[in-house]
Amino acid sequence: MIKKTLLAVVAMLSVVSLSAQKYEPTPEILKAREEFSDARFGIFIHWGIYSMFAQGEWYLQNAGINRDEYAKAADAFYPHRFNAEEWVSAIKAAGAKYICITTRHHDSFSMWDTEQSEFNIVDATPFGRDILKELADECAKQGIKLHLYYSHADWSRDDYPRGRTAYWVTGRDESKISWESYYNFMNKQIEELLTNYGPIGAMWFDGWWDHDEDKTPFDWQLDEQYALVHKLQPSCLVANNHHQAPFEGEDIQIFERDLPGENTHGLSGQSISRLPLETCQTMNGMWGYKVVDQNYKSTETLIRYLVSAAGKGANLLLNVGPQPNGELPAVAVERLREMGEWLAKYGETIYGTDAGDVKPQHWGCTTRKGNKLYLHIFELEDEALFLPLSCKVVSAKAFDTGAAVKFQKVDGGIVLKTGKVEGVVDYVVELTTK
Numbered sequence: 001m002i003k004k005t006l007l008a009v010v011a012m013l014s015v016v017s018l019s020a021q022k023y024e025p026t027p028e029i030l031k032a033r034e035e036f037s038d039a040r041f042g043i044f045i046h047w048g049i050y051s052m053f054a055q056g057e058w059y060l061q062n063a064g065i066n067r068d069e070y071a072k073a074a075d076a077f078y079p080h081r082f083n084a085e086e087w088v089s090a091i092k093a094a095g096a097k098y099i100c101i102t103t104r105h106h107d108s109f110s111m112w113d114t115e116q117s118e119f120n121i122v123d124a125t126p127f128g129r130d131i132l133k134e135l136a137d138e139c140a141k142q143g144i145k146l147h148l149y150y151s152h153a154d155w156s157r158d159d160y161p162r163g164r165t166a167y168w169v170t171g172r173d174e175s176k177i178s179w180e181s182y183y184n185f186m187n188k189q190i191e192e193l194l195t196n197y198g199p200i201g202a203m204w205f206d207g208w209w210d211h212d213e214d215k216t217p218f219d220w221q222l223d224e225q226y227a228l229v230h231k232l233q234p235s236c237l238v239a240n241n242h243h244q245a246p247f248e249g250e251d252i253q254i255f256e257r258d259l260p261g262e263n264t265h266g267l268s269g270q271s272i273s274r275l276p277l278e279t280c281q282t283m284n285g286m287w288g289y290k291v292v293d294q295n296y297k298s299t300e301t302l303i304r305y306l307v308s309a310a311g312k313g314a315n316l317l318l319n320v321g322p323q324p325n326g327e328l329p330a331v332a333v334e335r336l337r338e339m340g341e342w343l344a345k346y347g348e349t350i351y352g353t354d355a356g357d358v359k360p361q362h363w364g365c366t367t368r369k370g371n372k373l374y375l376h377i378f379e380l381e382d383e384a385l386f387l388p389l390s391c392k393v394v395s396a397k398a399f400d401t402g403a404a405v406k407f408q409k410v411d412g413g414i415v416l417k418t419g420k421v422e423g424v425v426d427y428v429v430e431l432t433t434k
């Protein structure tokens, strides 16, 4: 009897300790998080057979069509202008420090040579090339990190338990729905991705929200999957675009289409954690190539967005949607080049910085690195600027010319005699502080 009770107590205790087990990031992960934050700028690539329909990556669900009819696009996918070297060069020239590519989006098409499904770029297309391998090799060659987007939601497979999107996509055999089978499939794919493509900087998951409608929470078994990622590659960061505050086991907090703390698109209402932050944003209006969407943001807007992200202590993951022929759109390449020109000059005030002492203002924002506080002034109607500061300012100068900027100590900070600021992308003033 006593023995039985003791056993029960021991069993209970071990359950308690298991459930109380917290994710302890390893030293490798902590280092990777720091490097990630220092990078500040990455390029997102949304590319798949959806590009051929040229209506964005949600086409299968938005059109509500038959999955087998949709899949016929694969048999004509021949992106003969795809050139990993050109992509990576253009992205490096932009000053971006990492690339995140869609390995498998919600339509279920895999952009690598996977053994887990025939619906992939090598087996299902006349092109027959493993573009992920080519890209991974080129990233290694040119020294830029590679992150992998991977969808949890799936709009084509029989075994995926249907969520709140795409339930009207036809052609799927409902009798074959099996979470066990689907979960197993995903983990085997993740194993391939983290085994065959060299070091991966981060796994960027997306699709959790497909089951956020459930009264009883859907169990995605993320703990096990995250542990698998960390086991396969101890320096690979885990990110999940679930639009919630971070879950246990995650290393990055993602925001979509809005900077942390802003929520104009209704996808970023979550509170801000202490994890490294990343905001993903489109260059036009859609992620995947969309022929009618030529509404590209100007280079000035994009630079200011990058600077504003840095001013909030966040990275910008800026998207480009390659064309069906495999080329990056020329308008996108032009913006990448111009952003790179700006960063070549002002990168010091962005890379490796933290959010500055003064929170974002109507005139711009601030970043900090060591004893340098950088003011990024986009526009200023007044001739002078009051900065609430608790540190001592030793000197102030215009970042690009080095010319001294006059300032005066006042109660609670300084008044900086900038003069009116207009007609510039970003007037950067460097303060040396003590």
Ligand code: JFZ
Pocket: 057, 058, 206, 209, 241, 256, 267, 280, 287
């Ligand atoms: C998600 C993807 O669906 C999208 O295709 C793209 O990859 C982006 C980066 O991430 O964006 C979402 C996800 C969920 C909703 C909207 C956009 N939602 O639930 O309305």
